[in-house]
Each structure stands twice: as structure tokens, then as C-alpha cells.
Amino acid sequence: MLANGPGPTVLLRAELDALPLAEETGLPYSARGPAMHACGHDAHLACLAGAVRLLARRRDQWSGTLLAVGQPAEETLTGARAMLDDGLYDRFGRPDVALAQHLIPLPAGTVAHGAGPVLMAGTAQLDVTIHGEGGHAAAPHLAIDPVVTAAAVVTRLQAVVARETNPLEPVVVTVGSLHAGSRSNVIPATATMSITVRAFSDEQVDRTVAAVSRVVRAECAASAAPDPDIAVTARAPVNRNHDAAARRVRRAHESCLGPVALQPPTMASEDFPHFAAAGEVPTAYWYVGSLSPGSWAGAPGDTPLAKLASVPANHSPRFAPDPEPTLRTGTAALTVAALAHFLED
Structure with a gap:
């Protein structure tokens, strides 16, 4: 928790867990053993650490409290509920907004927002x-x-x-x-x-x-x-964006990162909606592209949907985010989303 004077409390969440898969990317930093970060949670945590560092360096530019949450057990959909049952909001205060992001196999350097309020099943x-x-x-x-x-x-x-x-x-x-x-x-x-x-x-x-x-x-x-x-x-629960919070984040992303892509609802699921605490805490959730430009350009298909069907996606043993643009974009996306709520008028 980083307290920096009066103002809103902004929660940024990243996950910690990996998956029981043997990595097949062939990368020099591949995981050794029967587990790998095949859903991008290692990148999520790195982006959170980067955002916290940037916000700590720029305390003169915002006021409020930053609550950085490293959540375990997202893959089993039990971690968020366990943290709340353990008194997360009782011990650190109920946030005014909760924000999170997730890697998807779109080109690295891009950010995608939901095409409607419902994001995930x-x-x-x-x-x-x-x-x-x-x-x-x-x-x-x-x-x-x-x-x-x-x-x-x-x-x-x-x-x-x-x-x-x-x-x-x-x-x-x-x-x-x-x-x-x-x-x-x-x-x-x-x-x-x-x-x-x-x-x-x-x-x-x-x-x-x-x-x-x-x-x-x-x-x-x-x-x-x-x-x-x-x-x-x-x-x-169903992962739904809070209208006002999502609009604020999207404006911040468009201002800092350029046009955002639109992502249709997916039948994938998340336990991040538990942080909404039965609707009492507004939440906003978005996606960060992770594929290298070469991988995306070389993928078969003439449309994004066709390309998505042919590239290694989340939970694949060949899931391999392009580190530099993915981390740079993900860190910036979290940072400006937090600032947009600290500086709300």
C-alpha cells in the first residue's frame, strides 16, 4: 500500500500463479519443470511492479492511496475470494475502484477494451x-x-x-x-x-x-x-465493467497509447469480479496484446479472428509474449489508468 495524501484508493491487481504445463516455446528463459506462465501472469506482475515504481517516483503528480494486490490462485478461481475473506478490505480499506488487465494474443503494443459491459463469462x-x-x-x-x-x-x-x-x-x-x-x-x-x-x-x-x-x-x-x-x-461472477470507470480508463489509454481495439465477450472466466464486492466497488478490466509483430503478421488468415485461431493462445505450452513491447505497454496501461482515477475531476 502506498499512501500519498488525501484522495481515492485505487486497487491494481495482478496474479501470481502458473499452470501445470511443460513449456514448449524453446526460449532461452523457458520454465524448467512441469509448470509455466502460460497465461501471462508473470507479465501481469511485472507490469504491476513497474506501475507502482512509476507512481512512487511521481508522487508530486497525484494524491490518494495505491493498493497493489498480488493475487494467488486465479487459475483455480479461489484466490480473490480467499483474500477478501481474509479481510483485505477490512485491513487496507475498501478501494474506490479496482483495476486489472490481462494478456491476449493480439499484437504487442496494443490495448483492447470490451465491446460492451460484459467481458467474460x-x-x-x-x-x-x-x-x-x-x-x-x-x-x-x-x-x-x-x-x-x-x-x-x-x-x-x-x-x-x-x-x-x-x-x-x-x-x-x-x-x-x-x-x-x-x-x-x-x-x-x-x-x-x-x-x-x-x-x-x-x-x-x-x-x-x-x-x-x-x-x-x-x-x-x-x-x-x-x-x-x-x-x-x-x-x-460474470466479469462486467463499471460504465464510468471503464470510460475513464479507455479515455486515458486512448490519450496515452492511441486507439484501442474492441474485444468481444469471451467464455473464459476470471475471479477478478469478486473485488467488486457485490457491486460496491467499481471495476474496470482490459486486455494487453502480447504477440510479436512478426508472429502476428506471419499468422495465417486475412482477419484478426482468423489469425487468432492459428497463433498460440493463453494456456498453450507455446504461449510466448514478446517481452519488451508487452511489458512497456502493460506498465503504461496500468499507470495511466490509476492516474486517471487519482486525478478525476
Whole structure:
């Protein structure tokens, strides 16, 4: 926290966590081991450090309190909520605005803002355990096979989107993992699944979570299996920009960095919306390009959407931001966004 006289409190957030991927970029500074910063969080933290340093050097140009937050566990959507539950705002004061940015595979040196108030989908993550009764593969009639039940769940969940959701309201249901058994001649006793639900309204997320839970229980009942264990392990609201805060940031970016690109809503999710504290804190969120000009120019396609489909994106083991222009632009974007709120008239 950097207190610099009377004025608003501006929160700048960056994330700390990496992903369990083996890096395949071939860069001399590649991560060694089973983890890499495949979503740009290392760059986010570097930009935050740079913005804090610049603002500290220019204390004569602004007044207020800067709250720099290094947030853990964004990838599991649990870090922001944990910090708030730990008393972040009680200990350091409720901010007047919360700001954050994220790298995307657009040309480095560019900044993109949402084309509307909704930026990212809300999401819920569910862990499911299907209980069966283990046995010998030669005597399936003496067991209750959770693998068959899990397979039926995966198939049936597709109908939650295809037949229970308004086609005009985007919803995604993804079974990201399914684990059961260890040998071909053993029917396992359990099968575990991890499921993600995404939608552009919190109400739609609630409805879909209920539908997923209903399907899992119904398929277990159809298999004469015991009741399953279903737990919502993480939840993040829809990421919406506050109109006034977003306009202020966008004007600052256009003044300092030039025209901004427009980014349509994405079904990706973030736990940054928790910092809004149920709407009591205005939030603004934007994107920073990270691809080298050569990579972007050489990508197949005649339109930005076509190029985006062919370049290594976030969560790819080949995700490789161009360091100098990415960090320079990201640091400037955070700095001027903070100044725009410290100097608000």
C-alpha cells in the first residue's frame, strides 16, 4: 500500500500463479519443470511492479492511496475470494475502484477494451464422485460399474446445452477430467469427474449447475448406484465493467497509447469480479496484446479472428509474449489508468 495524501484508493491487481504445463516455446528463459506462465501472469506482475515504481517516483503528480494486490490462485478461481475473506478490505480499506488487465494474443503494443459491459463469462466448477461397486471384469453382473455411469453422464450433459438452454443465451458445459480404475480386468469402485459451467449471466450459471447435478444424480439412480458426491469447488461472477470507470480508463489509454481495439465477450472466466464486492466497488478490466509483430503478421488468415485461431493462445505450452513491447505497454496501461482515477475531476 502506498499512501500519498488525501484522495481515492485505487486497487491494481495482478496474479501470481502458473499452470501445470511443460513449456514448449524453446526460449532461452523457458520454465524448467512441469509448470509455466502460460497465461501471462508473470507479465501481469511485472507490469504491476513497474506501475507502482512509476507512481512512487511521481508522487508530486497525484494524491490518494495505491493498493497493489498480488493475487494467488486465479487459475483455480479461489484466490480473490480467499483474500477478501481474509479481510483485505477490512485491513487496507475498501478501494474506490479496482483495476486489472490481462494478456491476449493480439499484437504487442496494443490495448483492447470490451465491446460492451460484459467481458467474460461467469463460471462454476464442480467435482463429482460417482460411487459404484468394484468387482472382476469377468463378472460385471456382480458389480456396479461407475465407468459406464460416468460415460452416460458425459453424453447426457450435452443435452443440457442442446435441449435445455435458450439458443440465444450462450452456455458451455465441459467435462475437463474423468478418472476411474487402474487395470483392464478390474471394475473400479469410483469414478471422479471435474466439470465446468460457463454462461453470461449468474442466473444461467445457477440453472446449469442445477441441471448438471440433476443429470449426475439421475444417471446414478438409473445404474442403481449410490448417491454421488457433488461439490461446487469454485465460483466466479460474470466479469462486467463499471460504465464510468471503464470510460475513464479507455479515455486515458486512448490519450496515452492511441486507439484501442474492441474485444468481444469471451467464455473464459476470471475471479477478478469478486473485488467488486457485490457491486460496491467499481471495476474496470482490459486486455494487453502480447504477440510479436512478426508472429502476428506471419499468422495465417486475412482477419484478426482468423489469425487468432492459428497463433498460440493463453494456456498453450507455446504461449510466448514478446517481452519488451508487452511489458512497456502493460506498465503504461496500468499507470495511466490509476492516474486517471487519482486525478478525476
